[in-house]
Amino acid sequence: xxxxxxxxxxxxxxxxxxxxxxxxxxxxxxxxxxxxxxxxxxxxxxxxxxxxxxxxxxxxxxxxxxxxxxxxxxxxxxxxxxxxxxxxxxxxxxxxxxxxxxxxxxxxxxxxxxxxxxxxxxxxxxxxxxxxxxxxxxxxxxxxxxxxxxxxxxxxxxxxxxxxxxxxxxxxxxxxxxxxxxxxxxxxxxxxxxxxxxxxxxxxxxxxxxxxxxxxxxxxxxxxxxxxxxxxxxxxxxxxxxxxxxxxxxxxxxxxxxxxxxxxxxxxxxxxxxxxxxxxxxxxxxxxxxxxxxxxxxxxxxxxxxxxxxxxxxxxxx
Numbered sequence: 001x002x003x004x005x006x007x008x009x010x011x012x013x014x015x016x017x018x019x020x021x022x023x024x025x026x027x028x029x030x031x032x033x034x035x036x037x038x039x040x041x042x043x044x045x046x047x048x049x050x051x052x053x054x055x056x057x058x059x060x061x062x063x064x065x066x067x068x069x070x071x072x073x074x075x076x077x078x079x080x081x082x083x084x085x086x087x088x089x090x091x092x093x094x095x096x097x098x099x100x101x102x103x104x105x106x107x108x109x110x111x112x113x114x115x116x117x118x119x120x121x122x123x124x125x126x127x128x129x130x131x132x133x134x135x136x137x138x139x140x141x142x143x144x145x146x147x148x149x150x151x152x153x154x155x156x157x158x159x160x161x162x163x164x165x166x167x168x169x170x171x172x173x174x175x176x177x178x179x180x181x182x183x184x185x186x187x188x189x190x191x192x193x194x195x196x197x198x199x200x201x202x203x204x205x206x207x208x209x210x211x212x213x214x215x216x217x218x219x220x221x222x223x224x225x226x227x228x229x230x231x232x233x234x235x236x237x238x239x240x241x242x243x244x245x246x247x248x249x250x251x252x253x254x255x256x257x258x259x260x261x262x263x264x265x266x267x268x269x270x271x272x273x274x275x276x277x278x279x280x281x282x283x284x285x286x287x288x289x290x291x292x293x294x295x296x297x298x299x300x301x302x303x304x305x306x307x308x309x310x311x312x313x314x315x316x317x318x
Contacts (some may be wrong), residue, residue, distance in 0.1 A: 012100050013114065015058050021205065021293070022054035023047050024300035025172045025198045029179025031304045032191045035311040039183045045128055046179045052122035056115060057148035061159075063111050064152035066101035068160075068220070133182040140178050147171045160222040168206040173199030190255045194303060197248040201296045204241045207234070208272075208292045211285040231285060235276045238288075242269045249299075256310045262302050268295040 030043035100106045106114075130137045147167050150156040158167045177195035180188070210217065210226045211234060217227050226234045246266055252259035272291045278284050 013059065013062075013106055013111075014055055016055075018058055019051055019054035021172070021202055021296055021300065022057075022175065023051050024297060024304070025175040025202065026050040026179045028194055028198055028300055028303045028307070029176045029181075029191065030183065031307040032188070032194065033180045033183035035307055036186075037184050039132075042129065042132055042183045045125060046182065049122055049125040049129060050175055050179070052118055052125060053144060053148065056118045056122060056145075057151070059111065059115055059118065060149055061152045062099050063101060063108070063115070064154070064157070066099050066108075068152070068154075068157070129182065133185075136185075137182055140174065140182070144171060144174060159224060160217075160220075162223045162225060162228055165203050165207050165210075165225050169199045169203030171199075172202040190252070193248060193252055193255075197245065197252070198300065198303070200241065200248065201245055201299055204238065204245065205292045205296045207241070208238060209289050212289055214285065235273075238276065239273055242273065245269075245299075252306075256306070258306045258309045258313070261306055262299060264302065265295050265299050268298070 026047040030047055033039060034043055101108060101111060126137065126141060147158075147170065151159050151164055151167050158164050173195045176198040177191060180191045180195075207225055210224050211231060214226050214231055217224055225237070229237060246263065246269070249259065249262035249265070252262065268291065272288045272295070275281065275284055275287050275291070281287065
């Protein structure tokens, strides 16, 4: 194994860039809450807690994928030429070179210690949130931890049973909606729709990402959506979910016309679908992964920008 510096090892282990969709999901809820109240401290602390939650989720998934052997076979289906082509698609800070436990960069013991430290930081950060939100925060935190841990952990291993995509969708819906609801406990259909958009988008991101590991998941006996559908039918389902995502974006215009800016993601989704239908491209099931990540993050950023504009320029026509 190639020796790496501490910085690169930490980068591979924590995969901080992968926490951005988590944090931005929470920020959408915090931004909406700030349109109706001035709880700035909670609006900052909750996304920070979500950041630690995301670190825990990513590292625990790597740990249990290592224990199950799922990630060990993922690169068995790559030729050297194909691997180099894939690296060109990803920024060095984002490209996943393989499970750090499989590669021997980090021992299982070290991984468990880091997981314990991250969990401790998440609990400490949650203290002011619990003091504000009470038992609701504890219940939501327990549900979130359950969904994150058992995504790959036995005996449930939700990801391998075809429930991983729904797990992700529900988790991100909760991160967006309940960030708002904990800060300001009043029902909002607008925030519900925003959270549904975020959850569906990230669920789709996970679905598309599973395409690149189809052979390994099939060999390992996993039953995620791609394996159940087959790659060609999965492409059709991706298209249907994208239509639903853009329909939700358009529906948000009912609350304020500024949400039309979310349709800037339409060209991104069209480009991704064009690539998925290009059967002459041997990377057609790999190329969309960074594209969908970019689309989701851009969508979350545009939601936050729209909420800021909505707060500054209220729409009173309705």
